Amino acid sequence: MKILRALMIGDVVGEPGLEVLEARLPSMLKEYSVDFTAVNGENAAEGFGLTEAVLRRIIAAGADVVTSGNHIWEKRDFWPVLDREEQVLRPANYPAGTPGRGQVRIEKAGVHWITVNLQGRESMTPIDCPFLCFDAILNGHSGAAGYNDPPESTGPHPLILVDFHAESTREKEALAYYLDGRASVVAGTHTHVQTADERILPKGTAYITDLGMTGITGAVIGMDPKICLDRVRKQVLYRMELAAKTPETEAAVQGIIAGIDGDTGRAISIRRI
Numbered sequence: 001m002k003i004l005r006a007l008m009i010g011d012v013v014g015e016p017g018l019e020v021l022e023a024r025l026p027s028m029l030k031e032y033s034v035d036f037t038a039v040n041g042e043n044a045a046e047g048f049g050l051t052e053a054v055l056r057r058i059i060a061a062g063a064d065v066v067t068s069g070n071h072i073w074e075k076r077d078f079w080p081v082l083d084r085e086e087q088v089l090r091p092a093n094y095p096a097g098t099p100g101r102g103q104v105r106i107e108k109a110g111v112h113w114i115t116v117n118l119q120g121r122e123s124m125t126p127i128d129c130p131f132l133c134f135d136a137i138l139n140g141h142s143g144a145a146g147y148n149d150p151p152e153s154t155g156p157h158p159l160i161l162v163d164f165h166a167e168s169t170r171e172k173e174a175l176a177y178y179l180d181g182r183a184s185v186v187a188g189t190h191t192h193v194q195t196a197d198e199r200i201l202p203k204g205t206a207y208i209t210d211l212g213m214t215g216i217t218g219a220v221i222g223m224d225p226k227i228c229l230d231r232v233r234k235q236v237l238y239r240m241e242l243a244a245k246t247p248e249t250e251a252a253v254q255g256i257i258a259g260i261d262g263d264t265g266r267a268i269s270i271r272r273i
Helices: 014-031 052-061 076-084 130-139 169-179 225-234
Strands: 003-009 036-040 065-067 103-108 111-119 159-165 185-189 206-208 213-216 255-261 267-272
Touching: 003 014, 003 159, 003 185, 014 036, 014 052, 014 213, 036 159, 052 065, 052 076, 065 111, 111 130, 130 159, 130 169, 159 169, 169 185, 185 255, 206 255, 206 267
Parallel strands: 003 036, 036 065, 111 159, 159 185, 185 206
Antiparallel strands: 003 255, 103 111, 255 267
16 A cells, blocks of 8 residues: 655635745645645735736645635736646636636656545535536546546546535535545635544545635734724625734644545545644
8 A cells, every 4th residue: 555645735825824835835745745735825815816926936835736716816817827827726616618727637656636626605606516516527527617638547546636615614524425435635725714623534535624724823814803803893895904923923834634545545544734
């Protein structure tokens, strides 16, 4: 049995998140003997969306693929990059014709890694069904939104990592059980709050409801607490701003390390970081 280690990192939030990712990720890759790394970058550019320069920084820090979510559309200048760069994903279940792709296959450490990015629909935009979208990807339907036919795999079982960017914990858990035994890892993102429910499901899929975030932890989801408080108290949609770095706050990297059997694609361990 060849054990491979996948590192999945929660939403990078603004410059503080980028700085701590750049400072910590290279050493983490060595410390945990990581074979493949996925980083959610949808909040990396000033807290909302991505830019090409920010994408380059995340990849240079050690990410093999950069996933995203509903905020990927914030920077319109970035849309052509979604079409051009295979290492950055948007959720696959946006309708066909949307810029970018929702999955990518990368060969590394002697196996094929398939990263699939999906978005939830409960309390979010009601886009295409993430459950059926995954089925289409797994079945190789080239007509599936955000999907391009991968090359035929002649090596070991492909290892499938799913970033499910969703609000509802119920929807996240439901998808995990739906994909149990078909995906190696299903990891939720979007809420910026790391959950303590990491586990291996009965058929061998590693799961956590939310990876957490990479950014200022002594704040409100990485954002300025005063603005967040004003939004909920006054019900006025003030624009969110990044939390400031102070002696009382710190930036952290949050996510999981999963150990996967490289021959079968079944997860054998999952650990929060």
